[in-house]
Amino acid sequence: MTDVPLGAALRGAVDLSALRNRPAPAPAGAQPPASAPSLVMDVTDETFPQLLELSRTVPVVIDLWAEWCGPCKQLSPILERVVLELGGRLVLAKVDVDANPQLSQAFRAQSIPLVVALVGGQPVPLFTGAVPEQQVREVFAQLLQLAAQNGVTGTLDVSADGELDGEPQAEVEPPLPPLHAEAFEAIEAGDYARAIVAYEKALAENPRDDEARAGLGQVKLLDRVQNLDLAQARAAAAAAPLDPAAQFAVADLDLAGGHVEDAFGRLLDLFAALAPDERAPVRERLVELFALIGDADPRVVSARGRLASLLF
Incomplete structure (x- = not known):
């Protein structure tokens, strides 16, 4: 895996x-x-x-x-x-x-x-x-x-054979756009709601702002998982296998912990088990999580394929 x-x-x-x-x-x-x-x-x-x-x-x-x-x-x-x-x-x-x-x-x-x-x-x-x-x-x-x-953009000076030459040198970055800077400041303070608002404003101003879109997805995930307890979330999901909110919580925690396939598998199983008129929120959450990982990732490709087979 x-x-x-x-x-x-x-x-x-x-x-x-x-x-x-x-x-x-x-x-x-x-x-x-x-x-x-x-x-x-x-x-x-x-x-x-x-x-x-x-x-x-x-x-x-x-x-x-x-x-x-x-x-x-x-x-x-x-x-x-x-x-x-x-x-x-x-x-x-x-x-x-x-x-x-x-x-x-x-x-x-x-x-x-x-x-x-x-x-x-x-x-x-x-x-x-x-x-x-x-x-x-x-x-x-x-x-x-x-x-x-996350602001880690340095480069080590190296020779052609890969040996270090001197101390690590941090790149001089251009200043962040104001709304991005506001979002980063809010994230540092643990105020994810304010960061979400800042990224949403940035996207409203420029719908092609890919950095804002990526930041928005990540901070939304952080906001959702920050107060969740994994053991309690798993118990709630086991007790209510068809409850989207309960399954979403465990999927978010799995994704935040790096268990990408587990998160996708849980939501795809839920999608398959629900009636067609109840599936829309699950599909929307899957699409959101796909964007976090990246369309080219093989786990996303596989999960999209299964979702498509369930839709048609």
Whole structure:
């Protein structure tokens, strides 16, 4: 199964607080990630906290692997090649799960290879298992878009062979349009309702404002899930399998946690079970979630195909 980076995934996909707050003395002979000699580095339980700071400048892709894992050996060279080709816009951190149990537990590495990212110190689920190189490129492109939406737009100075040359340099960005700036300020304050209004005004002024459209979808999801309890939501959905509101809540939580296929599957099953005159809200929610993930994503393509077969 693969997951896709989302703005909502920046909130609570995994709990890194213990690793973030612990002291991080580097082991003998090790270099801290922020001064690592290349864009591909080995990271340990002890050196991981320094990655959190680096991820405020560039997204950090984390490859959780093990020596005994065959698919890991297939995927790792692909990750390294794509990261190096991006010329300092991403960093790859390799974590041996056998040698670093705290990181393995923090990222819930139940199966490997597991690839996640850090953006501004927050985790973003990417995918599990060995995937084709083209899919890696597509996911990394989405990750860079997500990072830009969250103000992480730096680039590391690198030589032709991928070695770092100097300190990370943040790009100088043009100022945000006023309504976008208002939305970002509201999101930082946790006032999602105000952010929604700002993005809606931006779209009213310019219906082709794709950044506002993407931001609106993400902040609506954040607004819906911020006070939900997963256990309670699942219990309510189990008790009322044909209640759209109950199923929507679990689907939102699944999507926010990176379980894209689970979210789509739940809503498609609900759509199939409802009478034709009751299906419209479910279809609208599916279309909204499709837009969050992106039309080119294979999970969206598959879900759209199933929706079309149910419609006709």
